[in-house]
Amino acid sequence: MNRRAKDILGKTDFDLFPDQTWASEIRNKDLKAIAEGRLSEYAVNYKDPSGRIRIVNALRTRVQSKNEVYLVAMLWDITEQHNNELELIKARESDRLKTNFLANVSHEIRTPLNAIIGFASIVGDAHDEFERNYYMNIINENSNQLLKLIDDIIDLSSLEVDKFEFKMRSVELKDICRSVYNMFSQKTKPEVSFIFDNNILPSVFLYTDPKRLHQVLSNLIDNAVKFTIKGNIRFGYEIQSEENTDKQFVRIYVEDTGIGIDKNYNHVLFDRFFKADNFTQGFGLGLPIAKKLTEEMGGELKFTSEIGCGSKFWIKIPILSNS
Structure with a gap:
């Protein structure tokens, strides 16, 4: 005492x-x-x-x-003993996470790298221009995938050691969304419609980092494109009010008709390189980075999903001034 x-x-x-x-x-x-x-x-x-x-x-x-x-x-x-045991548990858990991370990242890196090496070795033997262009497109696509993965690893490392810089300013949300839509409008599969209701979206200004918000939305749509084979991907936002207050927030959503996510995996969805099974591509680092960036900018990232019926991710960001 x-x-x-x-x-x-x-x-x-x-x-x-x-x-x-x-x-x-x-x-x-x-x-x-x-x-x-x-x-x-x-x-x-x-x-x-x-x-x-x-x-x-x-x-x-x-x-x-x-x-x-x-x-x-x-x-x-037993305070000191208890704290030492907690530190030991944390250290063991950290080692386990690092081991899993290295195993997963090595798999994610090898996949595009093998494609690059494999097709680069046979592109010179192509018999015609069409075949050569086909191989080159595969090489370019996997090179971009590998470059994005490396950028994501660097971003996640910077976020975890608090060395990520945010440049906050007032921006028009519709401009950011339009830019994201233009970037992905030609990347969906042939049987997938990418819907962006640009003409009916209200004008709203947010005090945020436009580059990082663009990155968050890109990561969400990239996953939707990756796991939606047919149907549609809907992208937009709406202004809502907090219950019993005069505070407003914007709700930016990405909804797809893709493979969906089993509810048993909800608690690990934002883990690094989450994979529902060994036969599908993992979610990579896009979702954990999107969640961390959203929270750093004062927002929330949530989702609902049902296996076989698609997923809906949304970002809730308060509408604030810079004063």
Whole structure:
């Protein structure tokens, strides 16, 4: 308790602890131990009179002596031991995550790299211009995929060590969305329609980093394009108000009719290189980067999905001024 014996003797819990709720909780535990004969607790939070939180093992036991009843209470402060164990657990978990990350990233890198090496070795043997162009397109596509993967690794590393710079300013959201749409309008599969209701979207200005917001939306649409074989991808936004307040926010959504995500994977969807199975391409780093960037810019990234019925991701960003 960090108190001298002479300052404690003769006083009650309510005299010693400024937090009367905490004093009442201690009193109730004492009474319970007297009634039941014994009360043991392990690795519980204990707030001393100065307000410090310590981790303790506690034992309360009733002692009968002739006509008198005594309560003996003993507390062992295990804060340092507890913290050391937590650090050890964190270190082991960190090692496990790093190992998984390296295994996954090596797989993601090898896939486009093998395609580049393989088709580069046979492009010179192509018999006509059409065949040569076909091989070159595959090489270029996989080169861009490899370059994006490396950029994502660098971005994620910068985010995790807080060395990512944000340049916030007032921007027109429709301009950013139009730019993203133009970038992906020719990248969807033949049986997929990319819908962007540009003409009905309201004008709204956000105080944000336009480059990073563009990156977030690009990552979301890139995944939609990757996992939507037929149907459509819908992209847009709407202005909404917080319940019982006059605060407004913009809700930017990316909705697709792709393969969907099993609800059992919801809790790991934003993990690095999440893969639903060993036979499909992983989500890469796009989603964890999008989530981290959105949160750094004061927003939220959420999703709903159903296996075989597509997914809907949306970003909720408050409409704020720069003042």
